[in-house]
Amino acid sequence: MERDVDRVGQPSGDVEPENGTDADHVVICNPVSGTEDHLERVRTLARERGFSVRITSSEGDGVRFAREAGANGVDLVVASGGDGTINKVVNGLAEAEALERTTLAVVPTGTGNNFASNLGVDTIEEAFEAIDTGRRRRIDLGTANGRAFVNSCVGGLTAEASGATTPDEKRRLGVLAYVSRALETVSSFDSLPIRATLEGGADDGDASTRKTWTGEAMLVLVGNCRRFGGTRRAQANVEDGLFEVTIVEDAPTADLVGEAALAGLFERGERHIVRHRVPSLALESLRSEPIEYSLDGEMLDTETLELETAANALEVVVGDRYRPDPDAAGGRSG
Ligand SMILES: Nc1ncnc2c1ncn2[C@@H]1O[C@H](COP(=O)(O)OP(=O)(O)OP(=O)(O)O)[C@@H](O)[C@H]1O
Numbered sequence: 639m640e641r642d643v644d645r646v647g648q649p650s651g652d653v654e655p656e657n658g659t660d661a662d663h664v665v666i667c668n669p670v671s672g673t674e675d676h677l678e679r680v681r682t683l684a685r686e687r688g689f690s691v692r693i694t695s696s697e698g699d700g701v702r703f704a705r706e707a708g709a710n711g712v713d714l715v716v717a718s719g720g721d722g723t724i725n726k727v728v729n730g731l732a733e734a735e736a737l738e739r740t741t742l743a744v745v746p747t748g749t750g751n752n753f754a755s756n757l758g759v760d761t762i763e764e765a766f767e768a769i770d771t772g773r774r775r776r777i778d779l780g781t782a783n784g785r786a787f788v789n790s791c792v793g794g795l796t797a798e799a800s801g802a803t804t805p806d807e808k809r810r811l812g813v814l815a816y817v818s819r820a821l822e823t824v825s826s827f828d829s830l831p832i833r834a835t836l837e838g839g840a841d842d843g844d845a846s847t848r849k850t851w852t853g854e855a856m857l858v859l860v861g862n863c864r865r866f867g868g869t870r871r872a873q874a875n876v877e878d879g880l881f882e883v884t885i886v887e888d889a890p891t892a893d894l895v896g897e898a899a900l901a902g903l904f905e906r907g908e909r910h911i912v913r914h915r916v917p918s919l920a921l922e923s924l925r926s927e928p929i930e931y932s933l934d935g936e937m938l939d940t941e942t943l944e945l946e947t948a949a950n951a952l953e954v955v956v957g958d959r960y961r962p963d964p965d966a967a968g969g970r971s972g
Pocket of ligand 1: 673694695696697698699700720721722724747748750
């Protein structure tokens with residue numbers, strides 16, 4: 639069998655299960671996420687449990703390995719990396735139509751680790767303990783033009799701003815870190831002329847309603863998980879079959895510079911904020927040119943984006959601190 643070799647000369651990619659390893663439990667590890675020093679620890683903890691380990695050598699491997707695991711009927715796929723790696727693994731499982739039968743576990747070895755934190759798992763050791771304990775929940779999965787996302791879909795951020803964001807900002811602020819950084823680094827935020835069509839909202843309890851919002855947006859945040867943003871007011875319940883949609887209307891950037899101002903925007907700045915909880919929506923660019931969206935940090939350019947939630951579509955391993963509902967005790971207040 640062909641074997642890839644990763645940067646440090648370790649066998650990577652197509653690693654076959656060793657004797658005695660359990661091919662029903664596969665770890666997919668991104669060796670270059672986060673601080674890039676986790677591979678040996680993850681490998682040791684995985685092999686102590688007899689799990690197979692596959693190491694990604696390129697961007698496409700996460701999807702490919704997960705698709706193969708799903709097609710082979712693997713019970714548990716463990717994604718070790720940040721939100722981007724998890725996004726790829728979930729998309730691979732979806733492509734193999736394996737979401738019904740395969741459980742996802744997450745080992746936080748990325749930079750922001752926002753999704754892992756949503757699952758109540760903050761360290762590598764905690765992640766393996768949670769796998770041993772076996773507590774599992776079924777959570778909602780978002781799709782955007784057929785691509786799955788677990789945490790958030792954000793329109794209006796540039797890849798440039800996202801690259802300039804520091805690891806510490808990502809950890810503290812979630813996706814708002816990108817907004818904060820973008821406000822500091824650009825003199826004017828390109829507003830997005832968009833139409834948002836929101837279907838069957840929970841806002842008024844009527845599943846048949848359709849609302850449209852047309853205007854200049856600075857930012858559109860569609861959250862699936864409670865901590866997709868950095869503030870208490872931008873949180874979603876991950877088990878209710880609904881997105882938390884927040885449209886930040888075009889506002890003078892001077893009003894928003896600085897973390898406190900940004901948090902203030904979400905806490906009390908209703909003047910600039912449109913908020914809805916809906917199971918599906920469409921976002922259309924009114925400028926006949928694509929808008930750049932980030933799905934869990936992975937970029938997508940499109941003029942029209944159709945978003946849907948698949949309620950309870952993904953079974954995940956969760957830690958003791960897992961809470962699906964932002965209003966439940968134990969939520970982050972900042
Ligand atoms: N061997 C590799 N070389 C280069 N890129 C890789 C490799 N393996 C995976 N990738 C890609 O690295 C990207 C970033 O990974 P990921 O998002 O998991 O880490 P991160 O950016 O450090 O963390 P976070 O998203 O939590 O901030 C993903 O798009 C993934 O597909």
